[in-house]
Amino acid sequence: MVLILVFGGLAVVVAGGLVAAVFVAALQDEGEGGLGSPALGYITIEGTISDSRETVRDIRQLSRNSAVRGLLVRVDSPGGVVTPAHEIYTELKRVRESGKPVVVSMGTVAASGGYYVSAPADMIVANPGTLTGSIGVIMELPILRGLLDKLGMRVEVVKSREHKDIGSPFRDMTPGDRALLQGVVADVYEQFVAVVSQEREIPLDSVRRFADGRILTGRQALALGLVDTLGTLEDAKLIAAEICGIKGEPRLVKPAPKLNVWLRRLMDGMSEKLLGVPQIPRLSYRW
Incomplete structure (x- = not known):
């Protein structure tokens, strides 16, 4: 016999004495108005961005949901x-x-x-008092x-050419290594600056004046x-509702959490906590 119990998007499957839990891909709904009434899609981006x-x-x-008129995105992340x-x-x-429309609400960071x-x-x-900026x-x-x-x-390392083991933790960095890696970092930095300049309509030179890694309130x-x-x-929710033409308290539609997301969040950063070093090598937009 197979018994399936569903609790708000979490399905508990009981079969032959074995219990397994899987998250059902469903949407969570809250706020005024019934299903099908105009709504805001609600997304949270929290913690280190690693995936x-x-x-x-x-x-x-959410964007493909015909009832969703726009997205409200809560960001509380130091980057990643x-x-x-x-x-x-x-x-x-x-x-x-x-x-x-997309409206972002910034949290603590x-x-x-x-x-x-x-x-x-x-x-x-x-x-x-949000901590933001740290463009770098x-x-x-x-x-x-x-x-x-x-x-x-x-x-012992056997490699095809000089820089194949660049970034190896088993040897000191050479001046040539540093120059190459600095070039990579500089290129990605310029991409970041260009995005800020384009999206915020701020001249590139003006962005570079404060894009030195400093944090800002x-x-x-x-x-x-x-x-x-x-x-x-x-406030952001009401602003998003107004932009989207939704009157009154907007209905929020959220994606249901999935089990693999919970497990990934549990494991995220585990190697850093256990070993004291990050996964390497990697480029980060992180404060």
């Missing part, structure tokens, strides 16, 4: 890895260009990659050679043109 797949999937799912941040940015930009994913919004709403790129490469020497261990960001107004999540 874009679930967020992009959720954005697409470059490529996932860019993929989320690209998907939000696609929604905006499709004609559905929306810095570096957290700002990058916010940039394509029609309206960015920050709290006065960082690459961290731990060196373990000294530790291995103390343990009496070494790693929401109020400072407003003065520089990086956000549009100051306010809370509730």
